[in-house]
Amino acid sequence: MPTNEPVRIAMWSGPRNISTAMMRSWGNRPDTFVCDEPFYAYYLHATGCEHPGRDEVIAQGETDWRKVVEQLTGAIPGGKRIFYQKQMTHHLLPEIDRGWLRAVTNCFLIRDPAEVIVSYIKKNNDPSLEDIGFVQQAEIFDWVRADAGLIPPVIDARDVLENPEKVLRLLCKAIGAEFLDTMLSWAPGLRETDGIWAKHWYGEVATSRSFRKPSQQPPPTVPERLRAVYERSRECYDRLYLSRLH
Numbered sequence: 001m002p003t004n005e006p007v008r009i010a011m012w013s014g015p016r017n018i019s020t021a022m023m024r025s026w027g028n029r030p031d032t033f034v035c036d037e038p039f040y041a042y043y044l045h046a047t048g049c050e051h052p053g054r055d056e057v058i059a060q061g062e063t064d065w066r067k068v069v070e071q072l073t074g075a076i077p078g079g080k081r082i083f084y085q086k087q088m089t090h091h092l093l094p095e096i097d098r099g100w101l102r103a104v105t106n107c108f109l110i111r112d113p114a115e116v117i118v119s120y121i122k123k124n125n126d127p128s129l130e131d132i133g134f135v136q137q138a139e140i141f142d143w144v145r146a147d148a149g150l151i152p153p154v155i156d157a158r159d160v161l162e163n164p165e166k167v168l169r170l171l172c173k174a175i176g177a178e179f180l181d182t183m184l185s186w187a188p189g190l191r192e193t194d195g196i197w198a199k200h201w202y203g204e205v206a207t208s209r210s211f212r213k214p215s216q217q218p219p220p221t222v223p224e225r226l227r228a229v230y231e232r233s234r235e236c237y238d239r240l241y242l243s244r245l246h
Contacts, residue, residue, distance in 0.1 A: 006076055007177055008083040010101070012092075012140055013109040014133030016119035018157045019086055020194075020205045021212075022109060025168065026084040027193060028186040033080040036195040038068050039091035046093055052200035060196050065096045073103040082177060089133040089140060098143050105175050106144045108137060110240050111157035113233035118220040123201075127229065134233035141240055154244045161214040170245040185210040 009026070013019040020036075027034040041061020044054050051057070062068050076083040085104065113134060120127050129135060144152045153174040160167045164184055172179040190198050190206050198206075222230040 004081065005176070006081055006083070007175060008072065008076070008085065008104040009107060009175060010072070010085045010087050010104040011107045011109055012087050012089050012137055014089050014111070014116060014137055015131070016116045017109055017111045018160060018211070019088075019109055020202055021208060022160070023084065023086040023193075024186045024191075024205065024208070025164075025183040025211070026082070027191065028182045029082065029180050030182070031080055032082040032084050033077045034084040034086065034193050035072075036086050036193060036198075037088050037091065038062070038072060038085060039065060039096075040088065040195060040197070042068060043088075043091040043093065046095075051197070053197050057195070057197055065093075069096075069100040073100055089136040090130055092136060092140060098140075098147075101140070101144055102147065106140070106152045107171065107175065108141055108152060108154045108240060109157065109160075110137070110154060110237055110244070112219060113230055113237050114219045114222050115157075117222050117226055117230055117233070121223070121226075127226070129229045129232055132229070132233060134236040138236035138239060151243050154240050156241060156244045156246070158214050159244065159246055161211050164211045167245060174245060 011019065011022060013022075023034050023036060026032050038061075041058050042063050042065045043049070044051060045058050045063040062071070072083075072085055113132070116132055116134075117127065120132055124131065141152065141154075153171055155167055155171055165179075168183050169179045186209060188207055188209055190202060194202060
């Protein structure tokens with residue numbers, strides 16, 4: 001049942017998912033503050049990865065993961081009751097202590113890895129297994145499940161796109177938040193709460209007003225050179241898919 005207690009939601013997703021649209025959905029609630037990939041600057045600084053706008057992201061973000069954790073587990077900004085944290089699984093590098101996950105409600109947003117990979121290679125033609133985040137997502141899921149002794153909420157992108165209200169109602173019930181109709185549509189454009197990288201990555205979601213219906217085309221074909229990446233990612237995806245809310 002919904003309560004008045006503060007709720008800190010860490011929504012763990014890999015790249016090229018509907019994670020920014022999901023952030024729009026929660027950000028359209030009057031009781032919710034959202035933050036966008038809070039570990040991104042740390043991840044870029046620690047790994048040396050070359051991403052669009054890398055230097056700008058590092059300059060404006062927090063590169064000490066301990067300080068990021070303090071922000072995510074501290075007072076909710078703006079006096080809001082819900083703190084929605086859009087998290088990328090590959091940003092949670094191994095050296096980050098997982099203990100802070102006990103202070104948030106961990107949820108998992110999954111998407112068919114064939115769709116993820118084919119979308120990702122439009123931006124980066126040679127992704128590694130680590131780049132697309134499925135192995136890390138499964139690792140975080142396993143840690144949370146073992147530590148809490150229960151299965152954390154999992155939602156699948158296609159389920160959300162096909163029936164947003166149904167899946168969002170299930171998610172809200174699972175985490176003790178009231179579902180609001182405002183989660184189903186939002187104004188187009190960028191937000192102050194978007195990461196500074198929005199200009200590089202958020203072109204499509206900036207034109208959106210709601211969750212868009214999924215493609216009815218057959219699943220895309222993954223290039224043969226990425227077959228091993230796909231197959232390992234598929235193993236992780238299929239395992240979490242069995243636990244999805246539907």
